[in-house]
Amino acid sequence: MKLKQLSLFLENKPGALSRPIGLLATAKVNIQALSVAESNQFGILRLIVHDWEAVRDLLEKEGFIVKVTDVVAIEVADQPGGLADILDTVDKAHINVEFMYAFTQTHMNRGVLVFRFNNPDEAIRLLRRKGVNVVASVDWLKQSHS
Amino acid sequence: MRKSQRPLNGRFHPASAPDFLPHDQLRALQWQRLAETVRRAYSRVALFRKRMDERGLTPDDIQSLDDVPRLPFTVKTDLRDTYPFGLFASPMKDIVRLHASTGTTGKPIVVAYTPSDLQVWANVMMRSFAACGLHEGDIIQNAYGYGLFTGGLGAHYGVEALGATVIPISGGNTQRQLAVMVDFGTTAICCTPSYFLHIIDQAQESGVKLKDLPLRVGVFGAEPWTDAMRRRIEADSGIKAYDIYGLSEIIGPGVGMECQCQAGPHIFEDWFYPEVVDLATGKPCADGVEGELVLTTLGKQAMPMIRYRTRDITALVTEPCECGRSLRRIKRIARRSDDMMIIRGVNVYPSQIETALLKVEGALPHYQIILTRDKGLDEMEVDVEVTPEVFGDTVGALEEVQQKINASIERVIGLRAKVRLVQPQTIQRSEGKAKRVIDQRKM
Numbered sequence: 066m067k068l069k070q071l072s073l074f075l076e077n078k079p080g081a082l083s084r085p086i087g088l089l090a091t092a093k094v095n096i097q098a099l100s101v102a103e104s105n106q107f108g109i110l111r112l113i114v115h116d117w118e119a120v121r122d123l124l125e126k127e128g129f130i131v132k133v134t135d136v137v138a139i140e141v142a143d144q145p146g147g148l149a150d151i152l153d154t155v156d157k158a159h160i161n162v163e164f165m166y167a168f169t170q171t172h173m174n175r176g177v178l179v180f181r182f183n184n185p186d187e188a189i190r191l192l193r194r195k196g197v198n199v200v201a202s203v204d205w206l207k208q209s210h211s
Numbered sequence: 212m213r214k215s216q217r218p219l220n221g222r223f224h225p226a227s228a229p230d231f232l233p234h235d236q237l238r239a240l241q242w243q244r245l246a247e248t249v250r251r252a253y254s255r256v257a258l259f260r261k262r263m264d265e266r267g268l269t270p271d272d273i274q275s276l277d278d279v280p281r282l283p284f285t286v287k288t289d290l291r292d293t294y295p296f297g298l299f300a301s302p303m304k305d306i307v308r309l310h311a312s313t314g315t316t317g318k319p320i321v322v323a324y325t326p327s328d329l330q331v332w333a334n335v336m337m338r339s340f341a342a343c344g345l346h347e348g349d350i351i352q353n354a355y356g357y358g359l360f361t362g363g364l365g366a367h368y369g370v371e372a373l374g375a376t377v378i379p380i381s382g383g384n385t386q387r388q389l390a391v392m393v394d395f396g397t398t399a400i401c402c403t404p405s406y407f408l409h410i411i412d413q414a415q416e417s418g419v420k421l422k423d424l425p426l427r428v429g430v431f432g433a434e435p436w437t438d439a440m441r442r443r444i445e446a447d448s449g450i451k452a453y454d455i456y457g458l459s460e461i462i463g464p465g466v467g468m469e470c471q472c473q474a475g476p477h478i479f480e481d482w483f484y485p486e487v488v489d490l491a492t493g494k495p496c497a498d499g500v501e502g503e504l505v506l507t508t509l510g511k512q513a514m515p516m517i518r519y520r521t522r523d524i525t526a527l528v529t530e531p532c533e534c535g536r537s538l539r540r541i542k543r544i545a546r547r548s549d550d551m552m553i554i555r556g557v558n559v560y561p562s563q564i565e566t567a568l569l570k571v572e573g574a575l576p577h578y579q580i581i582l583t584r585d586k587g588l589d590e591m592e593v594d595v596e597v598t599p600e601v602f603g604d605t606v607g608a609l610e611e612v613q614q615k616i617n618a619s620i621e622r623v624i625g626l627r628a629k630v631r632l633v634q635p636q637t638i639q640r641s642e643g644k645a646k647r648v649i650d651q652r653k654m
Contacts (some may be wrong), residue, residue, distance in 0.1 A: 072602075072604040074303045074597045074602050074632075074634060074635075075634065076632075076633055076634050076637070081634070089312075102605075102606050103606070104606050104609070104615075107597075107609060107619075107633065109604065109605070109606060109609070122549070127637040128635050129601075129634075129635070130597050130598065130599050130634075130635055131252050132599070132602050132603070132604045163566075163605055164605060165410050178368060181604075181605075197482060
């Protein structure tokens with residue numbers, strides 16, 4: 066199951082990150098997952114939130130460029146080798162990882178990997194066949210936090 | 212002393228003889244050539260005939276130089292609208308050279324020369340070099356670009372006509388310029404003043420002492436520059452820096468040139484008739500009053516120009532020059548009347564940047580051009596607001612957009628710009644329209 070991720074264009078300068086994050090705080094949006102990619106000139110803020118359509122509209126109304134992309138979130142055991150096994154599976158199928166980020170939920174003893182694959186459907190199919198838990202909805206991330 | 216200049220009141224180069232024509236003879240020559248030019252333009256160029264017909268004028272109505280202000284103006288867009296050959300007054304079999312410069316919409320303007328036009332050009336360029344004290348035996352490094360740009364070939368044939376030695380090195384490759392300057396014993400250089408400032412910096416970095424070289428004269432043009440720049444050039448390099456004026460539409464470089472008094476370019480009035488008009492009304496300005504320089508060619512065959520509006524802001528100086536030339540001078544040009552930018556001697560319009568952006572993005576994003584000057588070289592930064600269309604979610608995709616814009620700008624204007632992607636709504640808008648150009652260059 067693919068999740069919707071919001072990407073925002075940011076300039077690489079002081080304060081650039083504060084404005085969108087501040088907007089989300091004011092709107093009481095809880096961020097489920099977040100990463101920042103950067104070059105020396107600009108950055109991309111990537112977010113996974115519960116009600117992505119409302120958050121997209123909010124950010125766009127404030128003048129941000131928001132791109133919605135499909136990502137795949139995967140649960141792995143919080144132990145060495147968890148990521149290696151996943152990569153082995155997609156590599157063998159020649160699926161490219163365009164970007165990824167990860168976080169651990171120590172209290173749940175698990176890690177969550179967020180991937181953008183060039184062929185997400187095929188990746189999901191292969192990973193599921195391997196018995197990997199592909200996260201089915203944002204709610205799963207949210208519930209696990211609380 | 213190696214740096215000796217020729218004495219001001221000493222022997223003038225014989226090539227400069229026409230510069231000293233008595234006023235009455237000069238005016239008579241101008242009138243004779245003007246009458247021929249008007250007749251030629253009227254009978255051979257549809258646009259000129261139409262413009263004159265609209266005013267109920269025939270060539271016979273122009274009875275003296277005093278009637279020049281009755282003639283219609285010609286403007287840059289006329290050259291574009293008639294692109295490529297619409298203003299030619301000679302058949303192609305009589306034309307031996309074409310030059311072109313870039314235009315706003317990717318459409319350049321084209322200019323043409325018959326053999327006699329090339330002779331006129333070589334003549335005024337020869338007199339330009341002679342005016343600043345160059346002569347046979349001088350080794351002149353021509354660092355203007357060779358090609359469609361008129362600077363390179365224009366200067367080239369002027370040096371040869373003078374009988375001096377030309378080094379046709381063209382622009383760029385500063386280390387090579389310095390090596391040639393040292394090895395060949397260059398005595399004079401032609402280039403844009405900003406490029407020479409860069410040469411000065413490079414020389415300092417490479418340990419080349421310009422002051423110890425035989426180099427003694429710089430012929431600088433193709434972009435506005437100030438007396439402050441002249442002082443810096445002269446102090447740092449030990450040369451004399453002279454301002455040459457010209458534009459492709461009239462002939463190229465050599466429309467006017469400073470003499471050794473360095474008191475503003477003398478217009479070679481036997482070939483080019485100068486007026487200065489009020490920007491708003493188009494009415495002639497009194498001598499010494501600033502306005503737009505308007506030039507009429509006197510004797511150009513392939514492409515006569517009637518009252519061409521140069522967009523250069525200056526004033527006519529009629530006080531006699533100490534050198535004794537009868538040719539009137541113009542005040543040195545420091546600004547242009549329109550939005551054209553001169554970057555490293557190359558004409559660039561904001562609309563060209565728009566063209567380049569459109570090619571990449573399909574729709575025009577908000578953008579801003581910021582001009583700075585670093586080590587004597589103009590730098591152009593183009594800030595472009597990111598649009599949903601180009602935002603690709605990966606850093607690689609954005610960098611690709613950046614590179615595409617870079618390449619597109621370089622293709623359109625022939626210069627590299629630094630492209631910066633910025634957040635939407637960050638470029639200041641005034642009255643709904645963005646301020647397109649911020650010029651931070653200190654002249």
